[in-house]
Amino acid sequence: MRRTIAIRQVVRYRLTAMRFPLRCIVMPAPMLNDVLPDLLEEMAYLLKQQGADPLEPKLRALRIESVCDCGDENCASFATAPEVKVANYVELQSIEGQVIIDLNAADEICFIEVLGRPDIKYLLEEYYDAQSPGGSNS
Numbered sequence: 001m002r003r004t005i006a007i008r009q010v011v012r013y014r015l016t017a018m019r020f021p022l023r024c025i026v027m028p029a030p031m032l033n034d035v036l037p038d039l040l041e042e043m044a045y046l047l048k049q050q051g052a053d054p055l056e057p058k059l060r061a062l063r064i065e066s067v068c069d070c071g072d073e074n075c076a077s078f079a080t081a082p083e084v085k086v087a088n089y090v091e092l093q094s095i096e097g098q099v100i101i102d103l104n105a106a107d108e109i110c111f112i113e114v115l116g117r118p119d120i121k122y123l124l125e126e127y128y129d130a131q132s133p134g135g136s137n138s
């Protein structure tokens with residue numbers, strides 16, 4: 001079973017690599033929904049709970065532009081806009097850790113602060129390790 005899954009992942013990676021030759025990739029910005037679907041659903045749910053539903057469509061359209069490089073072990077934050085200028089924020093009442101949506105002056109989501117969430121940190125690291133050329137084989 002495990003073997004089948006591994007092979008399928010390799011094939012998928014190959015197809016992606018063919019469609020987007022590595023030298024053409026500057027910095028692909030993946031959809032939040034592709035990398036952290038569970039976090040997205042959690043955030044959408046919490047937004048509804050807090051009566052901040054209008055942010056949900058924006059949340060679903062987000063791309064992860066870059067991952068925070070502050071080096072803090074607890075930090076799994078990421079930018080969702082090329083330019084991060086925080087004018088406002090919405091703190092979600094997450095059960096575990098801290099999740100804060102940062103908005104710019106135009107009310108667009110520009111940064112998601114995720115603290116104390118090893119599950120999210122793990123998923124981000126796993127995703128970016130797989131993307132880097134010749135990345136870890138662990």
Ligand SMILES: [Zn+2]
Nearest residue numbers: 068070075077
């Ligand atoms: Zn950070």
